[in-house]
Amino acid sequence: MTETPEIVTPKIVTAAMLVIGNEILSGRTRDANMHFLAGRLTDLGIRLREARVVPDIEETIIAAVNDLRARYDYVFTSGGIGPTHDDITADCIAKAFGVGIDIHPEARRRLEAHYEAGMLNAARLRMARIPDTATLIDNPVSAAPGFRIGNVMVMAGVPMIFQAMVTSVTPSLVGGDRLLSRTVLALVPEGAVAEDLGKLQAEYPDVDMGSYPAFRSGKASTAIVLRSTDKTRLDAASEAMYAIFRRMGGEPFENEIV
Structure with missing residues (x-):
């Protein structure tokens, strides 16, 4: 008598992507990062289960981060960590995790090494503001780092920089069975x-x-x-x-x- 092969329960690791920015929702900018991220995660055995786009509104970003990080193994954000007033992602992440935020010494050192003397102004220095307890994500393109806190990876929206940051962080990710x-x-x-x-x-x-x-x-x-x-x-x-x-x-x- 031939037995029916047992269906083995796979190890499933999940992820979500949170795209942050009014320019995406207005149609001015086309998101080019989700396709890249999905492909890299698939290679790692991580399933991208949800992608969400939210505006540059503090309470909306905080709510989305807290919802997604509670339901998925990993969350990847893109956008809102630049030098301008509407780049509020880092502050929102800090509030979502209930921690403080300040200039990170290593992030500042990287920016100082990247810019010529006198070029690291107050606006650019905003990119060194990192939530407490977060670890830096390398940015070999333009130096300003992303960061990881808990299961949330916070990265730039510019495709070339986003891709470089994903490449930097992937060695630390633990995947499941490859689909x-x-x-x-x-x-x-x-x-x-x-x-x-x-x-x-x-x-x-x-x-x-x-x-x-x-x-x-x-x-x-x-x-x-x-x-x-x-x-x-x-x-x-x-x-x-x-x-x-x-x-x-x-x-x-x-x-x-x-």
Whole structure:
């Protein structure tokens, strides 16, 4: 008698991203950081479960930080740590954690080393204000550091600097089981495959399945994205999806496992 393979519960580590800035909500600036962060976290076995955008309003930022840090293993913020009056993220983080904030000696030293003599004015020195108990996140691009306090990573909004800060902090992050992915596509309308896809999902509850319709060469097509930490289960579900598409008269194909 053949036993059904046991479904192993994966180790899941979660994260959220908090994008801070009126310029994002107004449409003046397009956020370019979430895609980068999601990719890096996926490589580490960390699942980005939520992304939220909030304005430069103190009470809104504080509430969002406290909500997200209580529900996810990691929180990554972007924006609001520059030299101008509307850069209030550091102060908001300090209030969210109930700690003080002041010029951090090492942050000041880095800025002094970066700017020419006499160029470190009061506005730029604001970027050295770090909440008590926080540790610095390196910024090899423009010196002004981000910081980490608890499970919250606070970083700049400028994409080049944000990416450098993410790279600096990733060695300290602890991930879970890496999520593998396969995408099976066919020139079959989504409505035609929906019922069978629902049955397949019920058969493989441990494999995440998403359906994405599009037009290819003027014809309706459907891409089914399957994700799991268990390669054996992922392969089995993908092969079953192949069979479903073929029954519908489509010739399925797929991308590489990532």
